[in-house]
Amino acid sequence: MIKPLIYKADLGIYCEAGDFYIDPHRPVARAVVTHGHADHARAGHGAVLATRETLDIMKIRYGENFAGATQAIKGAIRVGDVNVSLRPAGHVLGSAQVVIEKGGRRDVISGDYSRVANPACAPFEPVPCDLFVTEATFALPVFRHPDPVNEINRFLASVRRFPERPHIIGAYALGKAQRVIMLLRQAGYDAPIYIHGALQALCDYHIAQGIPLGDLRPATMDKAQARELREAVLIAPPSAFGAAWVQRFADPVISFASGWMQIRAHARRRGVELPLVISDHVDWPDVTRTIEEIDPEEFWITHGREEALMRWAALTQRRAQPLHLMGYEEEPE
Template sequence: MPPNPPPLITRPEGLYCPDGDFYVDPLRPVPRALITHGHADHARAGHGAVMATRQTLDIMALRYGADFTQSRQVAEGVCRIGGVEVSFHPAGHVLGSAQVCIAGPGGRVVVTGDYTRTPNAACAPWEPVACDILVTEATFALPVFRHPDPQDEITKLLSSVAAFPDRAHLVGAYALGKAQRVIMLLRAAGYDAPIYIHGALQKLCDYHIAQGIALGDLRPATVARGKKGDFAGAIILAPPSAFAATWAQRFPDPVISFASGWMMVRARARQRGVELPLVISDHVDWPQLTQTITELDPAETWVTHGREDAILRWCEMHQRKARPLRLVGYEDEPE
């Protein structure tokens, strides 16, 4: 790596690039922000200017309103900002998600945002990007986290539907990314029946469809359809917060499910009252995280928003330079 200072430093607002005078996924409003994806803990409203993929900009407008920023710029190709070159590369996390590569006198830094190497039909696949410094998430950075094949988890869901035809299956799934991925996994498994969705998922599902993501027959679950028995045998997707409301009481003896990497932790499933946990994550697990570091072979790895200690220890054991960023304000899997 060149002897110059690295292109990124940490500030209270988040990761800052002095040579370009911008932040990446800042934690509070700043004059200029580069945004990796549309989840609320990375994409906040109120920045003076925002650069992101076209889909992320669209998603931010859907979530925050058209005036979420004073100025927006679509990330296309390699763009020069001040003294650095910036490019965006698919992260495989949610629709529009990207890794941000910043190349300057101090070397190449890749800020992964949130990412996974597991194929996701609802967005572009993760792309390896060579770098001197890798800034990686550590959401599931413990050796115990080894996520199963998501299609096998969907098989569990469909087996439960077949076993309990008189019960509705309520699947908790975050509105951006997880809901659409679960729908795509169901369609890939041959499930062509209507899937019912909570009203909070409608706008983002409609946007995915407009972007060419074939979600199939989706119907509203927030409109009463007569007797509770009308939903017997149905699959209903909703944000997890809806399960605590009276909304969930309209369904017949529901099987409560939740699609999340955290469903590997039984205590979390019990706390949420989950009867059918589905371990489906849009983040790298431990094998993928260590594989990424090994394959990209950066001179240094910076670890952020997650469980840092184990991966820092792994880097030490493998003679790899690493350090924690300890940025506060990111959630593990934001709702």
């Protein structure tokens, strides 16, 4: 077996032949970034290589000078002694798998990824490889995510049942908020959707990239808008539920869109009346299916439920190892 092109280092996954890190958790001289979530995309690197969308998103979040230099990867480029390309990961807009090739060997670092259709980003693209690096956020047999279309239909049934109550969905600013909006639009909900100010810039960016989010309005709660919001659908970041912002609404239906909503204790702890099990990560069937489909000689596990995947690897006679990487949250931001 040819030696892998990457290995675990103090700051994350490192490619020595290209002299770069993938999603390092502290500033480095050169980083390849898989997507714009804050636990993967950090400011302060000497140089950042990523998709154009991820670079744009980092600029929105961190400002113009978030790195010393940037380069958008389109197609394969030469970095040191290796070829690097990016393939869609299906996680959020601009999310990508990092494909590293040299001398007939190919290693793929998937970042965070999903196999379920997401109208707000490009679908995951399986890449045959020698080494596949996978997340394991929901890698337990108990995690089997339902169809997000059915979850949105449950939400809209509540909107119809309680038309006098505002419905507020907690959703992360990058990816989840836009996906929920698109799911609502595809389900036929064409009324205005009111969004918290923390979502505005990233929603505007998605619209500029051709993603039709429809009629979005700021949830400012001024006197002219107060009546509208009493019967509205609103989307806000999870942090808003612990702030004065949510207290302005009388008897709201609190919802939250996350794979963790499958665990009732998580929903109760957040005070969620209507949990929506909508995840942008692979669940147990999809992570195992992906490994079987790609069929690498070996796979590594970056973070999450490592023990269950290691046991599955042993039962299916596959080579695997956990990396025990630190610095990544299981649900970003």
